[in-house]
Amino acid sequence: MAEPKFTFKTNSGDFSVLFFEGQEKISQPYHYQIRLVSTDVEIDIESLAKKRACLTIQNPKGQQRQINGVIVQIGLEEISVNHALYQIELYPMIQLLAYRRQSRIFQQKTVPDIIKQVITDAGLSSSDISIQLSGSYPQRVFCMQYDETDLKFIERLMAEEGIFYFFQQKPDKEVLVLGDSISAYLDCQPQKTIPYHSQSGSLYTDDEYLDQCSIRFGVHTGKVIVNDYFSEKPDVQLRVPNAADKHNELEIYEQSSGFFAPDHGQALAKSRLEHHRLSSRILVGKGTYSSLAPGHKFEIQQHPNASVNQLYTVLEMKQKGTQTQVLVHGEAGDEGTKLESSFIAILSEQTIRPAAISKPVAMSQTATVVGPEGETYYIDNMGRVKVRFHWDRQCEDNECSCWIRVNEFYAGSDHGSQFPPLINDSVIISFIHGDPDRPIITGRVYDGNQTPPIKPDQMVRNVIQTPYGHQVVIDDKNACLSLTTAGGDQLLMTDGWKEDGNMVRLASSDGHTFSAAEGDNLKGIKLVSKAGHTVSMIDDPSPKISVVDKGEQLKIDLDCDGKSITIDNADSGAITIQCTNGKIVLSAKTVEITGQSGINMSSNSHIAMSAGTIQIKGSQKVEIEGGMELNAKAGTTFKAESGATMSIEGGATTKVQGGALTEVKGALVKIN
Structure with a gap:
């Protein structure tokens, strides 16, 4: 049996590598499928799931490259007399973030800070990440992970920046x-340079080499324009272009790019363009080179085309290896140890930029308005509020979200309406362009805790009611509109009632009322005080103006048709007309003064009566008396006449004198 070149190590089990195939790509977790052989057919493979492991690839020089990771899947594939065959899938630890899906909010954090928090929250340590960033990244006021896996979320944020x-x-x-x-x-690592050999071969030689290589050029987008809108500074021009040295007519215009300052927009436009330029020149190759890895540089040597012999950075790499000699005699093939690799690379002077990842489209949802304890309102100078989403497990205070704009039915620079949602109100949250980072309140709804201010049998009424108790009611069924303050003051307007007609009624909480109507009960205006005194201006059926006290004992009526004014006191009291420093004038064609018991006229100075004829008549008696003197004078004739007896008497002396002649005449004259 030949010495194995590929080995696999984990914390339990004795395995030999029969076959592996892996793919590594920039800005993606790598993935290796490995077939393992073991003479132990009773390995507790379930305990190996989520355990760390390492695949080692040794090149012909004895140099090694490790692929560390975590086992995310393992299975027993086959059992023979001599061994068992297992298959595992190996990923980097970060792949575990793909099994964590949630929604949460980050505020006032940069993208690198968010990424570090997500990774450490998942159980990885700070030593598992190396941040090699040269750019500056603005704080994001509001950033939402919206029903995404942790892995997809941080990949999306990185692609955006x-x-x-x-x-x-x-x-x-x-x-x-x-x-x-x-x-x-x-x-x-372990080898940075790779020679090019034109011959092909699959068996290991004394070195690794590249046997297929091609440079490919492609058309790419030559201009990127990014644009956005910032509601806090709507007049700031955020449209930013960035152009390459060619293909400028191949333009991408990107709206709502997620930036609120021109310098940030410039960085984003540059990043987008650099991504598209990656396809302008790529290197595609194959060989037996085991040191390749995305984000790593290597140098090609000995290529007949000198322009190819440059420094490159790997974008993507695939490799597979077999070593059949790990099988027992009779089961092993004659292939021996074999490694094949392929890759895509760019010149190392180019900056890698990941492709954009679409944000999840956020659908409308409800949320609860939050604010400081004991407060009713919590709004800023733009009428915005903060909310707590129902899925939010982390928010415990009134800072659960950013300030969120509120839809109003009327809004402008010098006009508008404002009905801010109150703390604990249930609101509908929509998202501009479906972007979870751009919430906006588009409605308010009731729920089991926040119920309507009217009863079910009054649902035909349209009501606006403030928490203080002010209320506006529009009642279509009864054709009326009312405005009522919390203190009980009310303005009522009705339309078309038979009894009251079109009426406007204003009532104070103290009991004062003002009514203006055109109905059966009232055609005119009526003012009633708390005590019940009334002032009426009636148009129909008989136009008049009346002032009446509560008991209707004292009345003043102005009869507009009869052209008369009546002042009536039904009680025993008096009617007094007084003008202390001026004068009172009664002027008419005829003036009548009538007293059922008497008429008294008095003055501290004098009383003057002037007319063509003055007639003073008493049905029984007329008395004219002067305290000191009584003068009666006529310009021509003075006549005093009695039907029976006339007496002229002086307490001391009576003097009758004529300037020329005095005549005393009677049927009988007696002088004593």
Whole structure:
């Protein structure tokens, strides 16, 4: 039996390598299928799942290359008299992240920081990753892992930022290397140079070699334009172009590229273009070279075309090997030990950029508005709120999300509406372009805890109610609209009721009301105080203006049709018209003053009456009295007449005098 060139080691079991086939590609976990032979047919293979293992490939010079990893699948394929045949699948440890699927939120973190957190959360140590980044990466205000495996998530983030990854093999483990420039490339181990031989051959010679090699040139995109929109700075121009030295007419215009500053956009445009330029010149080859690995550099020598003899970096590599001599005599073939490899590489002066990975399309979902304990509102100066998604297992405070914009039915620079969701409200979250990193609130909904403010039998009513208790009700069934404050003040507007017609009613919480209506009950305006006093302006059936006290004892009526004003006091009280410093004028064609018991006129100075004729008449008696003096004077004739007896009497002296003649006449005259 020839000495094996391929070996396999794990923490239990004694295995020999019969066959292996592996594929390694930049920015992907490598994958090896290995067929193993063992004389032990009772190995506990279940215990080997998720255990570390190592495949070693030894070249003809005795130099070794290890492929470390974890066993993700193992099976017993065949049992013969002399041995058992097993098959395993070997991946790097990072492949375990493909078995972790979740949704979570990262805030104010850079992509490298997010990647480190995801890897360490999965149980890997910081020594399992080597960050060789030369660029600067802005903090992401909000970054969501949306129903993705941890592996797919970090691969997507790296692709978005133009970060590639590969693996560095060490004696006891593999290390994940992150890079963004050619300085991150490593040398192929254990051998960096590879000779080119034109002859073909499969058996090991005294050295490794390359026997097939071709340079391929391809058309590629020559210009990339990235663009985005930042709602906090909508006037900032974010459109950024980046062009190659040729094929500029082959342009890609990428909208919503995920950046909010021009310098970041420039870096992204450059990264996108560098990815497309990878296909402009590639090297494709085959041979027996075992040292190849993605992200590693090697140099071709002895090629007849001198332009091929350059330094290259591996993008992709496949290899397979067999060693049938591990089988017992009679079962082994005559192939011996055999290794074949193929690869795709680029010039080492080119920067590797991974292909973009599409984000998962986020569908609408509900969430709960969060904020400080004891508060009702938690909004910023743009009316945005923060929410907690129902799937969020990590958020325990009011900072579960970024500030999220809220859809309003009216919004502009000098106009708009604002109905901010309140803490604990249930809202509908949509995502702009389906991007999980761009949530927006597009609606609000009720749930078992947040129920509508109206009862089921009132569902025809449209209601807006604030937490303080202010309420707007639009009732189509009863054709009315009302505005009610928490304190009980109300504005009611009805439309078309037979009793009240089109009515506007304003009521204060103290009991004051104002009504304006055109219905059977009221056609006009009515003001009622808390005590019940009313002021009415009636249009129909008889237009009038009335002021009435609570008990209707005192009334003032202005009859618009009869052109009259009536002041009525049904009680025994008085009606007083008073003007302290001015005068009161009563002016009409006829003025009547009537008193059922009497009419009193008094003045501290004098009372003057002037008319063409003044008639003072008492049905029984008329008394005219002057405290000091009484003067009665007529310009021509003064006549005093009595139907029976007239008495003129002076307490001391009575004087009757005519300027020319005094005449005293009667049927009988008595002078004493």
